[in-house]
Amino acid sequence: MTPADDELARILDPSGAVVDREAREALDLKEEDLRAMYRAMALARQVDLECTALQRQGELAVYPPLLGQEAAQVGSAYALGEEDFVFPAYREVGVAIIRGIDLVEYTHFHRGTRHGGIDNPVDRRFAEVTIPIATHALHAVGWAMGTRKDGGRGCAIVYFGDGATSEGDFHEACNFAGVFKAPVIFFCQNNGWAISVPLARQTAGKIYRKADGYGFPGVRVDGNDVLAVYRATREATDRARADGTPTLIEAMTYRMGPHSTADDRSRYQPEEEIEQWRSLDPLFRFRKYLETEGAIDHAFVEQVENDAGELAAEIRTGIVEAPPRNVREIFEWTFTELPPHLTRQRDEVVAALEGEEEGAGG
Amino acid sequence: MADVTMAQALNGALRRALADDDRVLIFGEDVGTLGGVFRITDKLQAEFGEDRVFDTPLAESGIVGISVGLALAGWRPVPEIQFDGFSYPALDQVISHVAKYRFRSAGTVNMPIVLRIPCAGGIGAAEHHSESPEAYYAHTAGLKVVIPSTPIDAFNLLLSSIRDPDPVIFLEPKSRYWSKESGELEPNGLPIGRAxxxxxxxxxxxxxxxxxxxxxxxxxxxxxxxxxxxxxxxxxxxxxxxxxxxxxxxxxxxxxxxxxxxxxxxxxxxxxxxxxxxxxxxxxxxxxxxxxxxxxxxxxxxxxxxxxxxxxxxxxxxxxxxxx
Missing domain, CATH: 3.40.50.920 (Rossmann fold)
Structure with missing residues (x-):
C-alpha cells in the first residue's frame, strides 16, 4: 500500500501543493497554529536525532526513533483538547512535545533511570509509555468509559502501530469501545514495519476497514500530510464528544529509521522503499506548503532550527547531569504501604547502600 | 444470629461497597441481569443501576484492561472473572499493568482494582473450572492475594480489599460458596494480611x-x-x-x-x-x-x-x- 491509494484522505500532496482546497479552507487553523505545528514537527525531528546520538554515545540504553512519523504524531496531537487523554506506545516523542511533557523527564525512560515515563500521568493526561503491544488500547477505552460516566467531555487517543492490530487486545479494545460507545480515537501509525515483519504479514485486509466490524467509522489518511491528519483527528474528536462514537484512524506513514537503536534494518528493509518514502518527507512537504502560502519565511525556519538545537542541548544536559535515583525507591513504588516481607528486603538494600557510603567516606 | 453462606456474604459485601462508595463499579460476564453464574452479584444491577453494575463482552483481557483505564479515571473497579480457568487471557494485563502501574508511575498512581476469581475444585465441575492459580499471582510483585475460607471472613476481607489502594486478586474457593456460618454481615475492620x-x-x-x-x-x-x-x-x-x-x-x-x-x-x-x-x-x-x-x-x-x-x-x- 502506498500513499497513492485512492482511499487516502489528503490535503497536501508530497510537493506541498494543496490537492483539496475545500478541506483546507474548512480547517479551523490560524497561521499561528500552522507555525506551531511546523515548529513541533521540527523539534520532534531534532529531539529524535539527539536521542539517537545519545544512545550511540551510551547515554541512553535504547531509543526507538520516530523519524518520518512527525506529521502523524503532531497532526493528531494538535487536534486534541486539554481534557483529552493520550495513551502513547513508545515512539511518541512528537505527541509528548505537543502535550507539553518535560522531555528530560520523559527521556529518563529511555536512559533506564525509571520505568513508565512520567510522574502524575492522570493530572497530565498523558499515560505511561507502554511497550507491551496494544495493551494500552484497553486502558484508553476504560478511561473513556470512566470519564463519560462522570459526564466529562474528554476523549482518549491511543497510539499504536500496524503490528499492534494483530494483537487480541486491539480487537478487544475496539469491541468494548463500540459496545459501550467509549469516546476513543484509535490512532494507528501504519509505518509499514513491525520490527522486521512487513504489513502483509500482519493482515490480509485493510486496517481502517476493521472498524466496520466493531460498528464505528474507520478512516485512512496520508500520515505524512499533517493537515489531513489534523482534520481526520478533529473529526474523530467531534464524533467522540457528540455521542461517544469511537474512530479508527489509519495514518499511512513510514518508519524511516530502525525499530530501535538495537535494530539492524539493513537485514530486511529494502533500500528502494526507503528512497521512495524519503521523497514523501512530511516536514519538507509542510514547509513547502507554508512557504508557498507565505505563512513562514526563512527567518522563521532558522529560528525554529535554533530552538530545536537548544531543546536538544537541554535534553542532553538534563539527562547527562541528572543525579542518580535512589534504588530504595523501588520498594516504595511497589505498594502504597510497605508489607513486612518487602520491609526486610528494603532494609537489606539500605544496609548495603550505607555500607557503600561508609566505604566511600572512609 | 442467622446463618449466612459465603455466596450471600460476598453479595452483601459488594452491596455495601456499592452503597458506601459511589466510585465502586462491578462488571464482568453475566454479572448484570443474571447476577453472576454463582449469584455473587445477585440483584446488584437492579439496585444500583446499569451504570455501576454491568455486563461486558466475553473477553477477559478486555475486562481487566478497561479496569486499568477506569482506575485512571478515578473509579474503583471490582471486575469478576467467571472461572479460574478463564483468568489466563487477562494475565498480561494483570502482570504488565495492574501489578506494575504504581511502580511505573514512580508511585504517583494507585490501582485500586479488586479482581474477583472463583477458584479451585471439589465441586465436580467441567474442565478448566477447577484451577488453583494463586501461585501465579503471589509470584507477581505488586499484587495482594486474598483467599477467604469462611463467610464472615469473606465479607470482611472483600470490603477491606475494595478499600485497599493497591490491586487485590480476590480468590473465592467455589467449594466454600455454600458453606454456612452464623454471624452478622457487619464490617469488623479485619485488615488484609492477617492469618x-x-x-x-x-x-x-x-x-x-x-x-x-x-x-x-x-x-x-x-x-x-x-x-x-x-x-x-x-x-x-x-x-x-x-x-x-x-x-x-x-x-x-x-x-x-x-x-x-x-x-x-x-x-x-x-x-x-x-x-x-x-x-x-x-x-x-x-x-x-x-x-x-x-x-x-x-x-x-x-x-x-x-x-x-x-x-x-x-x-x-x-x-x-x-x-x-
Missing part, C-alpha cells in the same frame, strides 16, 4: 487456605482422637503473608504440614516451607512437608477425590513428622 488460628494445637501445625481449610479442621479433629493435637492456621492472605503468625505457630509446635489444592511443584506451599525453614529452623522437630494436588493438570470430575488432599494423606504426612 487466623482456627484451632489451637501442640504437636504440629497444618498451614492451609481456601477450600482445604475445612478438610484440615477435620484432620485435626481425627488426629485429636488419637491424642495428637494439631493447630490449624488459615493464611487467608498469601500476599502479604502473615509471617508473624506463621512463624509463631511453627515455633510453638515444631512440626508443619502445608496443605493446598494446587500442584506441588512451585506451589505457594513451597514459599511457606521456605519461610518456616528460614525463620524457625532451630525450633523444628521434623522436615516441613507438603500435601497438595499432584503435578498433573486438574483431573476430570470423577477423579478429583483422588487428586485433592484427603484426610488420609494429610494425617499420613502428620504421622511422618511425628516419627522424627
Amino acid at each position: 487466623r488460628v482456627l484451632r489451637e494445637g501442640e504437636h504440629g501445625t497444618l498451614v492451609t487456605w481456601g477450600g482445604m481449610v475445612p478438610r484440615c479442621l477435620q484432620a485435626a479433629e481425627a488426629a485429636a482422637e488419637d491424642g495428637v493435637s494439631l493447630e490449624v492456621l488459615d493464611l487467608r492472605c498469601l500476599v502479604p503473608l502473615d509471617l508473624e503468625a506463621l512463624i509463631a505457630s511453627a515455633r510453638k509446635t515444631g512440626r508443619v504440614v502445608v496443605v493446598h489444592e494446587a500442584p506441588m511443584t512451585a506451589g505457594f506451599g513451597a514459599e511457606v516451607v521456605a519461610r518456616v525453614v528460614e525463620d524457625a529452623f532451630e525450633y523444628l522437630e521434623a522436615p516441613v512437608l507438603r500435601v497438595t494436588g499432584y503435578d498433573t493438570p486438574y483431573p476430570p470430575a470423577k477423579s478429583e477425590e483422588y487428586y485433592l488432599p484427603d484426610l488420609d494423606r494429610i494425617l499420613g504426612a502428620v504421622q511422618r513428622t511425628l516419627t522424627f
